[in-house]
Amino acid sequence: MRISKTTLTIITAIFIPTLLLGSEKLGQGIDVAYAFSKIPNTIWRPMESFGFIMATLTINKLYLGVYSCSFLLTTSISYFFKQAIYKQYFLYLFYIIGISFSWPLFLAATNGLRQGVSIALTILIIAIFKNKGYSSRSFLYLLLIAPFLALSHKYGQLSFLFLFLNFSCSKKFNSGFFTVLIPSLTVPILIYFLGDQITNYKSGNPGIEAQTFLIPILIFYNFLFIFYFRKIDFHQRLSFALSNSFIILAIFSFQGSVLSERFLWFPVINLFLTLPEFYKISNPKWLFSILTIITVFIYMCMSLYFVGFKYYE
Numbered sequence: 001m002r003i004s005k006t007t008l009t010i011i012t013a014i015f016i017p018t019l020l021l022g023s024e025k026l027g028q029g030i031d032v033a034y035a036f037s038k039i040p041n042t043i044w045r046p047m048e049s050f051g052f053i054m055a056t057l058t059i060n061k062l063y064l065g066v067y068s069c070s071f072l073l074t075t076s077i078s079y080f081f082k083q084a085i086y087k088q089y090f091l092y093l094f095y096i097i098g099i100s101f102s103w104p105l106f107l108a109a110t111n112g113l114r115q116g117v118s119i120a121l122t123i124l125i126i127a128i129f130k131n132k133g134y135s136s137r138s139f140l141y142l143l144l145i146a147p148f149l150a151l152s153h154k155y156g157q158l159s160f161l162f163l164f165l166n167f168s169c170s171k172k173f174n175s176g177f178f179t180v181l182i183p184s185l186t187v188p189i190l191i192y193f194l195g196d197q198i199t200n201y202k203s204g205n206p207g208i209e210a211q212t213f214l215i216p217i218l219i220f221y222n223f224l225f226i227f228y229f230r231k232i233d234f235h236q237r238l239s240f241a242l243s244n245s246f247i248i249l250a251i252f253s254f255q256g257s258v259l260s261e262r263f264l265w266f267p268v269i270n271l272f273l274t275l276p277e278f279y280k281i282s283n284p285k286w287l288f289s290i291l292t293i294i295t296v297f298i299y300m301c302m303s304l305y306f307v308g309f310k311y312y313e
Contacts, residue, residue, distance in 0.1 A: 006086045009093050013085075014074045017100035021109045022067030026101075029066075029111025036113060037063045051114030051152040070109035072120040074100055080127035080273055092276075099272045104265040112262070118156025119266055121149040122242065123273070125163065130235040155262065158249075159242060161190070166241035176226030179240035187248040218247055218267045225274060236274065243270040 003011075020026060040058030043049045054072070057064045077096055078085075085092045099105055108116030125145055132138045150160045165186050166179075222240060229236070243266060250263040 005089050006082070009085050009089045010078045010082065013078045013093050013096040014071065016097055017074045017109070018067060018071045021070040021100070021106070022064075024066060024110070026106075027110065029107070029113075031111050031113065032066060036065050047151065047157075048114060048153055049151050050148045051117045051156070054117045054152075055113035065113055066110055069113040069116045069120070070100075073105060073109050073116055073123075076120045076123040076127060077105075077273075080123055080130060081276075082127075082131055084276060095276070099269075102272075104268055105272075108265060112265075114153040115155045115262065115265065118149060118152040118159060119269060121145055121152060121156065122159045122163075122266065123269070125149070126235050126239050126273075129238065130233070134234050155265075158246075159266070162186075162242050162245045163238065166238060166245075176230060176232050176237065176240060179226065179232075179237055180222075180244055183241055183245040183248055187245050188252075191249070191252050214264050214268065215247065215250060218243070218264065218271065221271055222247070222267075225277070229277065236277075239270050239273065243267040 024032075036055045037058075040056055040061075040063065041053070042056045043052045045052065054068050055065045057068050074096070077100070081092050081096060100109070105116075108119055125142055128138050128141045128145075132141075146160060146163075149156045162183070166182050222243060226232070226240065232240070246263045246266050250260045250267075253260040253263065
């Protein structure tokens with residue numbers, strides 16, 4: 001049986017990060033060390049049951065939570081880039097591996113496992129519409145994945161809600177302008193009714209370093225993308241609507257909640273997922289490739305800060 005280059009590239013892109021992260025040779029998250037690995041196969045909150053099942057997964061006293069979450073994340077990302085991998089094997093192989101070891105994917109796979117599960121399922125939903133288009137089959141997959149997303153983590157519940165709020169508008173309007181308009185209208189209303197549950201959570205360092213420079217960068221990038229790609233595909237409209245929704249949440253909870261930093265996880269990942277689109281319009285191509293590598297390298301350096309001082313021992 002002959003394996004295609006695309007399949008081999010995807011398998012490699014999935015298993016290299018999964019094995020390295022799952023083995024915990026690169027560090028063990030505090031949540032994993034003191035919580036998930038200590039109480040195997042435990043559901044602490046029924047409304048987040050799937051997230052806890054994945055995070056505390058243990059078989060024959062062998063803890064597999066980090067393996068399962070990192071596998072789900074890298075699989076979703078690799079599937080998202082499936083069509084692009086077919087044309088640029090090595091470029092996307094190194095790109096996927098690179099961002100897998102970058103904040104926030106590194107934290108999502110090795111520390112904030114339940115949030116990592118919710119992000120992985122969100123990426124998977126967007127990837128399905130990217131690879132299969134807006135079809136009845138894609139909608140069926142959405143219905144199958146959505147319950148697991150809603151039962152993964154509070155972050156997943158927010159993603160589920162934002163997907164629902166933006167779904168019909170993203171189908172009807174192909175302008176990127178609506179990826180800003182709809183979140184700008186709906187998120188403040190959501191905060192008005194659920195602000196206590198969303199923005200008043202207190203725990204540890206609220207992440208001033210991340211918030212201070214990330215929010216302006218992400219806002220600039222999202223507007224830049226919308227400016228250059230004014231008519232964007234359905235999956236991109238969903239992705240940027242989610243990104244802008246979480247950015248608005250981060251602004252409302254700025255320096256008032258540790259969740260403000262966590263809200264920025266998906267917007268940063270959305271940057272990773274959509275940055276290669278500029279390759280199509282960049283000239284010269286080599287300059288874009290260098291800038292992309294530098295961008296990923298910067299986020300990898302950011303990982304060292306979080307690993308060394310915030311979440312890891």
